[in-house]
Amino acid sequence: MSDSLLALADAVSPVSIHAVCTRTLADRLSQLGQGAADWATLQGYKAAAGTVLVLPGDAERPQAVLFGVPETGQGTGQETGQGTGLGDTFAAGALVAALPAGDYCLAEGFPDPERAALGFALSSYRFTRYRSAEARPLPRLVIADGDMLARLRRIGAGVALARDLINTPSNDMGPAELAEAAVGLFARHGGTAEVIVGDDLLKQGFPMIHAVGRASNRAPRLIDCRWGEAAHPKVTLVGKGVVFDTGGLDIKPSSSMLLMKKDMGGAANVLGLAAMIMDAGLPIRLRVLIPAVENAISGSAFRPGDILPSRKGLSVEIGNTDAEGRLVLADALALADEEEPDLIVDMATLTGAARVALGPDLPPVYTDDEDLALALAAKAEAENDPLWRLPLWQPYMKYLDSKIADINHVNTSGAGYAGSITAALFLSRFVEKAKAWAHFDIFAWTPIERPGKPTGGEAQGIRALFALLQERYPGIK
Template identity: 65%
Template sequence: MRHVLIREADAVSPVTVHAVTEAGLPDLLERLGGPAAAWAARQGYTAQEGKALLVPTQSGGEAVLFGCSPAGPAHPFALAALANDLPAGDYQLEDGFPAAAQAVLGFALSSYRFTRYRASSAAQSRLVVPADVDLERICVILDGVQLARDLINTPTNDLGTEDLARAVQDLFAAHGGSGSVIVGDDLLAQNFPMVHAVGRASTNLPRLADFTWGDPEAPKVTLVGKGVVFDTGGLNIKPGSSMALMKKDMGGAANVLGLASMIMAAKLPVRLRVIIPCVENAISANAFRPGDILPSRKGLTVEIGNTDAEGRLILADALALADEEAPELLIDMATLTGAARVALGPDLPPFYTDDEDLAEDISIFAEASEDPLWRLPLWQPYMKYLDSKVADISHINTSGTGFAGSITAALFLSRFVEKAESWAHFDIYGWAPSDRPGRVAGGEAQAIRALFDLISDHYSGE
């Protein structure tokens, strides 16, 4: 996406883009010249909010009219529409775009194309970045978002457990980090029994990638991502309609890697650790079963109520590992529950934390970055729904009520975190059902722009 952003010196005959209100349209058309007014009239253009029109000018060139309310663009990413509505060429913003950095970011985010499986791709429009906009930081964000989107959009035949673990390894190698990948039965030897149980039925061997970067003495920030490369539902098999998008069930891992990319590229003064359990929830004779009781790294025994709730099992082992060194900030991300989507829809992921200051900061940065998030409670009375008569804990709500699916999933995970100074869990969807400003249908980065801004602010005062 960064390729659509250029500086003025690299532009080739850029076309100017003018923010215009309905009231200001006649004056602007007069300044641009007779052909512009005639063309706008012929097209019935009235500077409707968010609508753009390419018009000829008196000088023989062209200009773009972009409709705004008197208060400016209603959405900071409103300019994103231009990434798709304009013919290929270079464009330059004129006065009238007060949130220039957000406008530039929205334009670039909407220019995303997943072209891995296409023989060719069409040329795209490019936007001149104003001199006072921090292009380097925007590109850091874009690279992280692109990594997350690309990984989610890649089908499982090209992104198995080995490929996902290699993506972690390659990212950290590019930034001078290091780590290890535990594979197959070695997971049992090194005490990750639930990661092994969930992934053992697949010919794609289960793995756990654990990598670090940065000064070991710096504040410890640890990210854990659900890496289910495909989810059949296991023995509680999903219907076909529910299985169609399950290549995206590693969306938590993809978003964690996108955020890690931003942190390392920006060289934030933290000791970053990323832990990603990589599994395929498949079906075979050795698949784990409803009613099984699994040991966990934490030492808790877990009764299995439904094999289609596998993500929280692998996260539990990974969170227990992360928690052992008591990081200052522990974040996990997962495409975890349909209940979260029923409650808040695909565009508004819930997050959970018992740290009030962290919760407030997440909400503030989510709103400022146009990366929406909504806090839901770690409501302790619902912990009763996870009671088991035969094990320390049930991994799903087995009360028969079906209530509070996302909350009870978060409560389950909370049992595996006790030493971290602050912990937050994000139940993301990882997918955009349709195009919206700054978002392209398909794999999506959620929460990571807000979290990057928060971590940047908290640890380096940026």
């Protein structure tokens, strides 16, 4: 999303976008004049929810725009002076594809204008890095409220950063490029960063990150970024940064590799969230840890049946090299936990089991902190950023038993049960000192386009998390 797609009100009067439903359509058309009514009749416009009608004006610009919303009592049930509600919070994103280039504004009485504007902004995202043809000019939404504009740009920029990183193919988004993006982001906000590369990972106590990434000719690394005052509450974000996953020696079929550029989606999402936090100036001591690796195949690749040491001191039996993400996360989580932060959040494109259970749009979240779980659920609903809590079901820990090591990193039952839960349980063994911990098993991809969510790399859970952090640690509104 470009900042140019949202702007403060200026001297040029923007075209008004009016929310209408079947009950209010006639009244609105009478206010707009007989020509508008005749045009709506000619077009057969009935104000069905989500539909758009551009009313012709002069040669330079439309007269107005009508946008259909549900009748009162349908959809969200939100009410305005017109008795309409948006239904889908981001439904107004449909306007981006329907409107010609130009300046527009939401008319008075438009339901939930900030959410509608956010839907518009998120739908305006385009990934054009590799396209030689010039993109179609997009409409611009004019926002009269400067504070609202700042909030929308903050959220839009964080989401766009996550999407850009995920959408970039792996030949241009290796461990080094991911590190460059993280270091640059923190430098722009006055933060600091350290990157541990290659064999230095062994010297500094990150054997599983090294083992997963050593087969690639692009050296593995641990990215460690900090921002904020040391006296503030510590919040640490950990993101899985597997820039491409072949599956290792347990190689994936080719069809399963097609989207593996997005296997660093956890890292992309924590960086998008970090961008929001720093831009808002939240009073926290922020730390971001990203184990950045490529799970490749060579003579030095780690093998099924290997026993790996970990930073935590636990020995880990390798049950499947295609479950590499939890290994690199475990070393990073152990490091994060050593500081005893107020909150650790990890985000990872971790399991196909999560997608089988909940689909691509509803990431599971795991935590044993009841207050945190309730707060996340409330913010997920309020921000239209879906999450669903799944249990850290301790009886399933037995599925990770190993006869020769402290733990196996995959389900050893032979039945493949509870894949997402057992992955979360494995990670839980590496967190014990933090006051609270939450694990997000995200998909980081939108397979079917809809308002607010273009097809491609996606930010999941970070708007809900940002709202929660803002509430806990108020900064700039």
